[in-house]
Amino acid sequence: MSRHQPGSAFTNQAPPVHFPHWRGRVYAILGLLVALGVAMIFTTAVGSVQIPFSTTWQILLSKLPLVQVTPTWPGTLETIILEIRLPRVVLAGLVGGALSLAGATYQGLFRNPLADPYLIGVAQGAALGAVVGFLLPSPWHNMGFGIIPLLAFVGALISTAIVYTLARVGKTLPVTTLILAGVALGALLGSVVSYLIISSGEKMHGIIFWLMGSFSLSQWSEVKVVLPYVVVGVVVILLYARPLNVMQLDEEQAQQLGINVERLKLILLAAATLITAAAVSFVGTIGFVGIIIPHAVRLIWGPDHRFLLPLSVLSGAIFLILADVIARTVLAPMEIPIGVITALVGAPFFLYLLRRRRRIIF
Amino acid sequence: MQDVCLGYGRKVVLKDINFRVMPGEMVGLIGPNGCGKSTIIRALSRIISPHSGKILLDGKDVSRVPRRDLARLLGVVPQMPLLPSVFTAFEVVLMGRNPHLGLFQYEGPRELAITWRAMEKTGTHSLAERRVSELSGGEIQSLLMARVLAQETKAILLDEPTANLDIGRQVEILDLIRDLCRENSLAVLAALHDLNLASQYCDRLVLINNGRIQAEGTPREVITPRNIKEVYGAEHCVYTHPINGLPTVLLKAGNSQSADMEERGA
Numbered sequence: 001m002s003r004h005q006p007g008s009a010f011t012n013q014a015p016p017v018h019f020p021h022w023r024g025r026v027y028a029i030l031g032l033l034v035a036l037g038v039a040m041i042f043t044t045a046v047g048s049v050q051i052p053f054s055t056t057w058q059i060l061l062s063k064l065p066l067v068q069v070t071p072t073w074p075g076t077l078e079t080i081i082l083e084i085r086l087p088r089v090v091l092a093g094l095v096g097g098a099l100s101l102a103g104a105t106y107q108g109l110f111r112n113p114l115a116d117p118y119l120i121g122v123a124q125g126a127a128l129g130a131v132v133g134f135l136l137p138s139p140w141h142n143m144g145f146g147i148i149p150l151l152a153f154v155g156a157l158i159s160t161a162i163v164y165t166l167a168r169v170g171k172t173l174p175v176t177t178l179i180l181a182g183v184a185l186g187a188l189l190g191s192v193v194s195y196l197i198i199s200s201g202e203k204m205h206g207i208i209f210w211l212m213g214s215f216s217l218s219q220w221s222e223v224k225v226v227l228p229y230v231v232v233g234v235v236v237i238l239l240y241a242r243p244l245n246v247m248q249l250d251e252e253q254a255q256q257l258g259i260n261v262e263r264l265k266l267i268l269l270a271a272a273t274l275i276t277a278a279a280v281s282f283v284g285t286i287g288f289v290g291i292i293i294p295h296a297v298r299l300i301w302g303p304d305h306r307f308l309l310p311l312s313v314l315s316g317a318i319f320l321i322l323a324d325v326i327a328r329t330v331l332a333p334m335e336i337p338i339g340v341i342t343a344l345v346g347a348p349f350f351l352y353l354l355r356r357r358r359r360i361i362f
Numbered sequence: 363m364q365d366v367c368l369g370y371g372r373k374v375v376l377k378d379i380n381f382r383v384m385p386g387e388m389v390g391l392i393g394p395n396g397c398g399k400s401t402i403i404r405a406l407s408r409i410i411s412p413h414s415g416k417i418l419l420d421g422k423d424v425s426r427v428p429r430r431d432l433a434r435l436l437g438v439v440p441q442m443p444l445l446p447s448v449f450t451a452f453e454v455v456l457m458g459r460n461p462h463l464g465l466f467q468y469e470g471p472r473e474l475a476i477t478w479r480a481m482e483k484t485g486t487h488s489l490a491e492r493r494v495s496e497l498s499g500g501e502i503q504s505l506l507m508a509r510v511l512a513q514e515t516k517a518i519l520l521d522e523p524t525a526n527l528d529i530g531r532q533v534e535i536l537d538l539i540r541d542l543c544r545e546n547s548l549a550v551l552a553a554l555h556d557l558n559l560a561s562q563y564c565d566r567l568v569l570i571n572n573g574r575i576q577a578e579g580t581p582r583e584v585i586t587p588r589n590i591k592e593v594y595g596a597e598h599c600v601y602t603h604p605i606n607g608l609p610t611v612l613l614k615a616g617n618s619q620s621a622d623m624e625e626r627g628a
Binding site for chain 1: 404407408409428429430431432433434436437438440443444445446448449453454457458460461463465466468469513
């Protein structure tokens, strides 16, 4: 029965539209994967000691299994590439991808374009943990394991858990209550952090530097700690891309379309909080990536989470890798806090995108 | 529905609601504003749970069916829903396939074909690439019909499917619903506030008033002068349709109860 278009030619056929769109977005994912690889090699080559791209490439290749490259370079270069620059680049990529994905998840889950990974208290919790870590007497800092990242991670999880518990109404978790509880607790923790900073004396510089974010102390050991959290969190969130699309209707409709809304919220909040906490614990609360990258991706490739989420991971990783290379080279040997760079470089680019595509994006 | 009491919090809105909808049958839910039509729809789709009593769907207690399974049996066309303005019409209809897909599945050609056919049936396929924010109220209503078709359920609940539509569009949508109901033997329950449309299209009507069922039966049995006066306070307004003899409500100015009382007082 086709009341409006009798004898339509399309019946029982796949729709003639939409595949081009989807194909374009799949190409975009592949393209960004390649770009990520290129960005990693490029940024590994750049630094205070200039190393030719060909040498960088060969050093990296030589470490891959099944590849035989005869070393023609001094061992110090290999150390610089593999032990100093590469872990830093990898960590920047992990953190960028994690923050950007967490931002996209919160924005989708809360149906709120202003949501960022720090919306429900992660940043302030992490900051408080880190500041407490800074202020602890020196014996605490010689435990072989970084006490500051540990406390930052724990602080982030505890503050989110508090926000979550406060915001619950019976068996449900209303989104507005959650955001308000997050903002209120964030303000409370933020003022405690400010007080501690003011009274911290000579440690103030280190604390402020941490708060603005830096990759200057990146090592493989840190990558190893962050990696599992980020991988697990990213996989979980990507699996829920389609339900997240349906959540863009209201919660009632999502339930009527077979989604267990409360469970979905719990899973996605837990995953996004975990990757955010893991990301900020070593490198500080880097701003801007988590709110702007998902919007930029939305502007370019549309709102479908099945593409938005993976594209956000890749774009966020590339963006932070490039931002970090600027942070460590522009004023070398001094380092600029990366939070300064992300906003300084990212904001104009985003404003350009916003002007160019004059249409509703959220 | 069996002996169901419904309410929000402690407040009981509806008491002893008891009716059933058979496959291939179209039942209309009528009653004055705020009588609980939407509440019944929300309870049936498990947005709220009944204070007491049981809601059975296909012999199964709704409150025990997992949400995804429920969404494969029962589709809902909500009233004035929020739709994400940046999604395309096609993407919104495709969401109807959600309950049929597991966590590890993506929409394949089968999903796309079902979605496309649902859009053709509702005449929305020409809108496929348009963004939701560009669509009119009538187009969105058709789109929601397409979505519920794509959901491929055995039962459909509609909350005011004709609200805000012009009369041409109203007839179009209801014709479509009735045809689908007959062809696929769907059980259809529609909350309607237009008594004439309810009378024309529904096999049976359930009239809700003051938190309980006032009358239930065929349109001829339910839309009677006595019931209409008791529930809506309007007198002398039920006539017979000149072509098919179904009850028809025609209004006249100054015919409400309050106007009546003023007259008597004067």
